[in-house]
Amino acid sequence: MQTANLLPLVLVLAAVAYGLAYMRSRAVAAPLGGIRNLKALPFYYAARAALWCAIPALIVLAAWAGFEGKVIQGIVIATLPQDTWPESPGQASLILSQISNVAAGKLNPEFVPEHIAGAASVLEAMESQSENFKAALVLLVALAGAGFAWTRVAPHINARLNVETTLRRIFFVCAALAVLTTAGIVFSVILETVRFFGRVPITEFLFSTSWSPQTALRADQVGSDGAFGVIPLFTGTLLISAIALLVAVPVGLLSAIYLSEYASKRMRSTVKPVLEMLAGIPTVVYGFFAALTVAPFIRDLAQTVGLEASSQSALAAGLVMGIMIVPFVSSLSDDVINAVPQTMRDGSLALGATQSETMKKVIFPAALPGIIGGILLAASRAIGETMIVVMAAGLAANLTANPLESVTTVTVQIATLLVGDQEFDSAKTLSAFALGMLLFIVTLLLNVVALKIVRKYREQYD
Amino acid sequence: MTDQSSQAEIVRNSLKRRYRKERRFRMYGILAIFIALASLFILFADIISKGHTGFLKTTITLDVTLDSETMYLDDPTDEDQRSMADFVAPIIASLQEHFPEVESAAEKRELGRLIGTYGASKIRDLLKDNPDMLNTTQTMEFLAHDRVSTYVKHADNPRYSIKLSEQQQGWVDQLLEKGVIDTSFNDVLFSRGDSREPANAGILGAIVGSLLTMLVTLAISFPVGIAAAVYLEEFAPQNRITDFIEVNINNLAAVPSIIFGLLGLAVFISLFGMPRSVPVVGGLVLALMTLPTIIISSRAAIKSVPPSIREAAEGVGASKMQVVLHHVIPLAMPGMLTGSIIGMAQALGETAPLLLIGMVAFIVDVPGGFFDSATVLPVQIYLWASSSEQGFVELASAGIMVLLTFMISMNALAIWLRKRLERRW
Known part of the structure; x- marks a missing residue:
C-alpha cells in the first residue's frame, strides 16, 4: 500500500482507538460509581490510546519510507551479474535510472541488456514486497499500540500524566528540530566539501584568482582541468553587496529617522506598511525587474555618456538588491532609534538643540551600535541573495571593481552548478557544496556578530 | 553681562544657518522615503506595463x-x-x-x-x-x-x-x-x-504545483512551529540545551535560502533517495525554511498572553499542560496564524532552494499529486523570464501579477485576522 494511503489509514485507526478507549474508560468507571472515581478524565484515556496507536506507527512509516529507496537500490545492484557491477557512483545512478525506467514501462525491455531487464523485474518484485511489508508492519504496530493502551484503561492509572509527558516530549522534539536542521545543513555541506578538498587543494580554492569549473568530457580537451579559485566570486559578491548597501543604508536609515522623529502618526501608519511591502515582494520579481528593465536602462544610459557597460552589470543587480533590503535597514533602525530613552531627546531639546542636531549628536551616536548590527544583518541578506543575481548578474568570473562590468557571485555559481542533472562525484558539483559552506560560514559569522551587538546595546537601556 | 549678551548674539546669528540645516535634514528624510516609494511604484508600473498583454x-x-x-x-x-x-x-x-x-x-x-x-x-x-x-x-x-x-x-x-x-x-x-x-x-x-510555444503556455500547472507544495509546507511547519514555540515559552527549563536551541533558531532564520536547497539536495534527494522535482521534497525544504519565522512569531504571540490568565487557570487546579492547551494556545492563536500566513507567503515566493532540488524541469502536465513532477509559480516565472521570446517575457510578467495577487491577498488576510481577532490586554 502507498505511503499516501497508509498515512490517513493510521490516523483513522487512531481515531477509532480514541473512541474505543473513551467508551471503555466509561464502562470501567460505571460500576465504581461514575467517572469521578477514575484517576483521569475519560478524554485522557482516549487521547493516550490515540497517541500510542499513531506515534509508533508513524515513526515506523517514516523510517521505512525514508530508507526504502536506498535499501532496494542496493539489493537490486547486488543481484546484477558480478561483471556488470558499477564502478563509480555515477555509473550506478545511470544503471539504476535505466532499471527503474524499464520497471516503470517508460523503456522497452527489449532495448536494454538482459541483466538490466532482469534487474527491473527484481526491482518491481522488491517494490511490491516492500509495500506489503511496510503496510503490514505499520498496521501491526498501530494495533499493538492501541491494544496496549486498551489494557491500560484502569481506574488506578493516571492517563493524564502519561498524555502530558508524551505531549511535552513531542513539543521538545519539535523545538529540537531546529538543531537537527542546522546539523543537517552542516553535515551535508561538510561531507561534500571534504570530498571536494580531496580533489582540489584548499589553498587553491581560497587563494587562486581564476574560476572556471567546467571539467571537460574528454581528457584531451583544452582547459580540461577546471579552475576553482573562489576570489573572483567573492569579490563579485562583495561588489554587488556593497552597491546594495550604498543604496539601502542611506535610504533606509534616513526614512527610519524621518518616520520615527518627524512624521505624523498618520503618515507613519501608512508609509511604514508600504515600505515593508518591498521586503515581501518575491526575489524572482526583483530579478525580473533588474534583468529586463534596470540593466538595459543602465546600459543605454552608460552608452549615451560614452561608457562601456555590460548588459548584465553589477550595478543593476546591486541597485535592485539595495531597494530590496531598504525595509530591513529601516525597520531595524526604527527599532533601535525608538529604544533610545525619551529623556535623552528631551534633555537635548531643552538645551536648545534643533531636532536634527538632537538626532545627529545625541540619538544617532546612542543608537549607532544597534544600527550597525542592523546593517550587518542587511549585508548578510545581500550576500546570500540568489535570484536577483542569478537573473541579472553574469556567469563570467571577472576579477574587477568596475560596477558596469559583469561579475558573478557565490550564490549564482551554486545555482548554476547544481541546476539540472549532475553527477554527484565530479569536482564541479562538489565545488558548489564548498561554496555553500563558505556562504554559510560567512553569513553565520555576520549574523552572530550582528545579534551580539544588537543584544548588548539593548541591555544598556533596559 | 556683556559676555552673556555676546554669547546670545552668537547663537542668534547662527540660528538661520541651523534652521537651514534642520530643513535640509528633513528634506533628506522625505527624499529617502520618496526614493523607496518611487521604486516600489516603478516596479509595479513596469511589471503591469510589460505583462498586461499576457492576459x-x-x-x-x-x-x-x-x-x-x-x-x-x-x-x-x-x-x-x-x-x-x-x-x-x-x-x-x-x-x-x-x-x-x-x-x-x-x-x-x-x-x-x-x-x-x-x-x-x-x-x-x-x-x-x-x-x-x-x-x-x-x-x-x-x-x-x-x-x-x-x-x-x-x-x-x-x-x-x-x-x-x-x-x-x-x-x-x-x-x-x-x-x-x-x-x-x-x-x-x-x-x-507550460509549453514550448508562448501562445500555448499556461500557469495552471505552476499554480497547482505551488498549491501542493504549500500544503506540504503548511502541514509540517504550522504544527511543528507552534509546538516548538510552546515548548520554548512554557516548558523549557533555563539551561544550556534551551539556549542552544534558541541560538539555532535565530541563526536559521538568517541562513540564505539557497543553503536550504543544498540541504534538500544532499539529505532528501541523495541520502533518502526521494525523487527530484516533486512537491513533497519542495514542501519539506520550504517547511524547514519557514519554521524559524513561524516559531519566532508564535513565541511573540504566546508572550503577549498575560500571566494573570495562566495564574487564574492554575489557581483553579489546571495542570501546566491544561493551562497551555486550554488557555494560552487559543488566546495566542490569532498571532500564531498571522505569523504563519506571513511565513507561508514568504515560502510561496521562494525560488532559489527549489532550483537546486530540480523543480526547474520543463513540465507540460498539470501535476496530479504530491509525488508528480511539478514546478511552482516563482520558478515558472524565472524560466519564462530567462527566455528570449517576447511572448514568454509577457507571460512571465503576467505570472508575476498572479503571484503578487496571491501574496497580497495572503498578507491582507493576515492583517484582517490580526485586526479582527487581536485582543488588547
Whole structure:
C-alpha cells in the first residue's frame, strides 16, 4: 500500500482507538460509581490510546519510507551479474535510472541488456514486497499500540500524566528540530566539501584568482582541468553587496529617522506598511525587474555618456538588491532609534538643540551600535541573495571593481552548478557544496556578530 | 553681562544657518522615503506595463475545409494515415481564400506561419474524435503564432514588429480589419501547463504545483512551529540545551535560502533517495525554511498572553499542560496564524532552494499529486523570464501579477485576522 494511503489509514485507526478507549474508560468507571472515581478524565484515556496507536506507527512509516529507496537500490545492484557491477557512483545512478525506467514501462525491455531487464523485474518484485511489508508492519504496530493502551484503561492509572509527558516530549522534539536542521545543513555541506578538498587543494580554492569549473568530457580537451579559485566570486559578491548597501543604508536609515522623529502618526501608519511591502515582494520579481528593465536602462544610459557597460552589470543587480533590503535597514533602525530613552531627546531639546542636531549628536551616536548590527544583518541578506543575481548578474568570473562590468557571485555559481542533472562525484558539483559552506560560514559569522551587538546595546537601556 | 549678551548674539546669528540645516535634514528624510516609494511604484508600473498583454490571446478564426485530398487522408481513424497526413494544408488553403494573390509555395509557407505550430494538431485531434467531419467545412479558432500575437498586441510600437516580414505584416493588418484576427481574454493562461510555444503556455500547472507544495509546507511547519514555540515559552527549563536551541533558531532564520536547497539536495534527494522535482521534497525544504519565522512569531504571540490568565487557570487546579492547551494556545492563536500566513507567503515566493532540488524541469502536465513532477509559480516565472521570446517575457510578467495577487491577498488576510481577532490586554 502507498505511503499516501497508509498515512490517513493510521490516523483513522487512531481515531477509532480514541473512541474505543473513551467508551471503555466509561464502562470501567460505571460500576465504581461514575467517572469521578477514575484517576483521569475519560478524554485522557482516549487521547493516550490515540497517541500510542499513531506515534509508533508513524515513526515506523517514516523510517521505512525514508530508507526504502536506498535499501532496494542496493539489493537490486547486488543481484546484477558480478561483471556488470558499477564502478563509480555515477555509473550506478545511470544503471539504476535505466532499471527503474524499464520497471516503470517508460523503456522497452527489449532495448536494454538482459541483466538490466532482469534487474527491473527484481526491482518491481522488491517494490511490491516492500509495500506489503511496510503496510503490514505499520498496521501491526498501530494495533499493538492501541491494544496496549486498551489494557491500560484502569481506574488506578493516571492517563493524564502519561498524555502530558508524551505531549511535552513531542513539543521538545519539535523545538529540537531546529538543531537537527542546522546539523543537517552542516553535515551535508561538510561531507561534500571534504570530498571536494580531496580533489582540489584548499589553498587553491581560497587563494587562486581564476574560476572556471567546467571539467571537460574528454581528457584531451583544452582547459580540461577546471579552475576553482573562489576570489573572483567573492569579490563579485562583495561588489554587488556593497552597491546594495550604498543604496539601502542611506535610504533606509534616513526614512527610519524621518518616520520615527518627524512624521505624523498618520503618515507613519501608512508609509511604514508600504515600505515593508518591498521586503515581501518575491526575489524572482526583483530579478525580473533588474534583468529586463534596470540593466538595459543602465546600459543605454552608460552608452549615451560614452561608457562601456555590460548588459548584465553589477550595478543593476546591486541597485535592485539595495531597494530590496531598504525595509530591513529601516525597520531595524526604527527599532533601535525608538529604544533610545525619551529623556535623552528631551534633555537635548531643552538645551536648545534643533531636532536634527538632537538626532545627529545625541540619538544617532546612542543608537549607532544597534544600527550597525542592523546593517550587518542587511549585508548578510545581500550576500546570500540568489535570484536577483542569478537573473541579472553574469556567469563570467571577472576579477574587477568596475560596477558596469559583469561579475558573478557565490550564490549564482551554486545555482548554476547544481541546476539540472549532475553527477554527484565530479569536482564541479562538489565545488558548489564548498561554496555553500563558505556562504554559510560567512553569513553565520555576520549574523552572530550582528545579534551580539544588537543584544548588548539593548541591555544598556533596559 | 556683556559676555552673556555676546554669547546670545552668537547663537542668534547662527540660528538661520541651523534652521537651514534642520530643513535640509528633513528634506533628506522625505527624499529617502520618496526614493523607496518611487521604486516600489516603478516596479509595479513596469511589471503591469510589460505583462498586461499576457492576459490577452490572439486568435485567428477560419472556415477550414477538411478536404481529404489536400490532407492526403482518406480514413481519419487509421493511425498510420494520420501520422503521414498534412494537416497544415487546409489551414493554408483557407487563409489563401483571404489572399487569392498568394500563389508561390514560398509565400504559402509564409502565410501558414501566421498560425501557431499547434494549429495542425488541433485539426488532427478534431478529425480523430469526429472522423465523419472529413470533407466538411468547419469554423475553427486557432491561436496565432507568437510573432503575430506580439505584432498585434504592440501595434503602435515598431520595435516588436521586426520578427514579421513586411508581407506578413500586411496580411495581418488586412485580417485584423476583416475581424479574422482578434484578441480576447487569455483563458489558455489559466487552463494549461507550460509549453514550448508562448501562445500555448499556461500557469495552471505552476499554480497547482505551488498549491501542493504549500500544503506540504503548511502541514509540517504550522504544527511543528507552534509546538516548538510552546515548548520554548512554557516548558523549557533555563539551561544550556534551551539556549542552544534558541541560538539555532535565530541563526536559521538568517541562513540564505539557497543553503536550504543544498540541504534538500544532499539529505532528501541523495541520502533518502526521494525523487527530484516533486512537491513533497519542495514542501519539506520550504517547511524547514519557514519554521524559524513561524516559531519566532508564535513565541511573540504566546508572550503577549498575560500571566494573570495562566495564574487564574492554575489557581483553579489546571495542570501546566491544561493551562497551555486550554488557555494560552487559543488566546495566542490569532498571532500564531498571522505569523504563519506571513511565513507561508514568504515560502510561496521562494525560488532559489527549489532550483537546486530540480523543480526547474520543463513540465507540460498539470501535476496530479504530491509525488508528480511539478514546478511552482516563482520558478515558472524565472524560466519564462530567462527566455528570449517576447511572448514568454509577457507571460512571465503576467505570472508575476498572479503571484503578487496571491501574496497580497495572503498578507491582507493576515492583517484582517490580526485586526479582527487581536485582543488588547
